[in-house]
Amino acid sequence: AAAKETKTLDTKPIDYNEVYQAIADILEDNDILTWLHYRSYDDGSLGPVFVRLAWHASGTYDVETKTGGSNGATMRFQPESLHAANNGLAIARDRLEPIKKKFPEISYGDLWTLAGVCAVQELGGPTVPWRAGRQDVEDGKTCTPDGRLPDAGQGERHIRDIFYRMGFDDQEIVALAGAHSLGRCHPDRSGFEGPWQEAPTVFSNEYYKALRDRKWVKKTVKASGAQQWVDKKNPDVMMLPAEIAMYNDKGFKKFFNEYADSEEKFFTDFSKVFNKLLELGVPFKGDEKVYHFKATTA
Template identity: 60%
Template sequence: FDDYKKVYSKIADSLEAGEYDDGSYGPVLIRLAWHASGTYDAKTNTGGSSGATMRFHPEAGHGANNGLDVARNVLEPIHAQFPWISYGDLWTLAGVCAVQEMGGPTIKWRPGRADADASACTPDGRLPDGSKGSDHVRDIFYRMGFNDQEIVALAGAHALGRCHTSRSGYDGPWTFAPTYLTNDYFTLLLNDKWHWKKWDGPAQYEDDKTKSLMMLPADMALVKDKNFKKYVEKYAKSQDAFFEDFAMAFGKLLELGVSFKPGQEYWEF
């Protein structure tokens, strides 16, 4: 555990990002952990964070992973310093660290991911497409083994970070404090008025009031769909409820497809 604690504190030190984005690598590290894990297919038990196959082509070149080289590069010197840790463990621990250091809940985590080679790369299309609606979002997350409540809780990570035209084509942050995890994503989604942004880029929403925030069509699906909206309302009302459910769902996400030792305990950093 002490060795992993050293890795954790190195990651925490490296979050500070100076001129980069909003001053933190935290959001892009969370996105790396999520995209490494969210390739999981429960039926075939393929994909997931074991393997860290995003290091290789073709997976590194999948459109959904644009820009995640930034996150991988932040972690590379840490891997060089602690070469015994697998990339899958390093990337997911970085996700845990980023959530916690940005004010989020404690995420239970344990090591056990083994690196694989390029032959284990997952096919393109396993990660969600922001331009689509609730049917697509359900297809993607049900495939991983999540339910509606978990989907909405996980989406609350969009309180953090921003879209980049050079990566996804979309532009801007979802909240006013994109390096601090709060339930703001839900309160804004529910209470603000949104209109289609007028621009040359892909269809996205913009808030009426400040025209500085954004929502993807897939975000808006969470208030258009009755069963999703129920949970948006719950999390808008209570940050504690959001944190509790987010911690469970994010912890589960990071373990999809990973086999642990029987009875292997969780660690908290």
């Protein structure tokens, strides 16, 4: 007990503002060597893949069994690291490793979710409240079974099943989907190809406007044979089959259009729902400090 006490006294509390800053400092990445190393093309920012990491670490949650979620950071282990839905996320985990080395006391679960918050904010999105409290596990025994994350090739029914299991409603599902204003699909990761609109490193409501305002036509991705939708005028931008199916669903459509009409409403709702996603299943004690980090770009 004495040794434990000393350790507590010696341990400097983590300054999460410093961690936020350290993540913000590595977001911009135009180094061609990075992308040659990963043999994959991106848009000069690690932000989008960090947001996807935070989401895939959290979105395995099941409200009924209270399993999954960002607590534990089980994606470090097989089989979860090898689940097809997580293809490409080793890049995000690797790039955060130097920050883990610099702040060894932070848990991976806290680091990954904080990276998601930092990326959203630094790329122009809303402030997302965040608190620490995730504890890592030491092996893959509590990895969630494959199939808990959405399959982009399916329809609105499947999307509802997956997100209702996490505890979200239709409005929250549509608000979360707006994260696709960021980033792109990579044929070698998901089989799909391209960004959702022309500014994939700016967090905005352009995703909803693209769905509402453009004419979407079916296209087969040459590299993978996957079917997706592309903008008739600019076939470099795309939508997933699940997204076109969602937009055509009456229950979902009103929220898509609401967010297309008001970026302010989208930002308010996204902040709430992204915070909720990142906290699913985390055993907070209740006295954790809630951070509202200040964006360095603000």
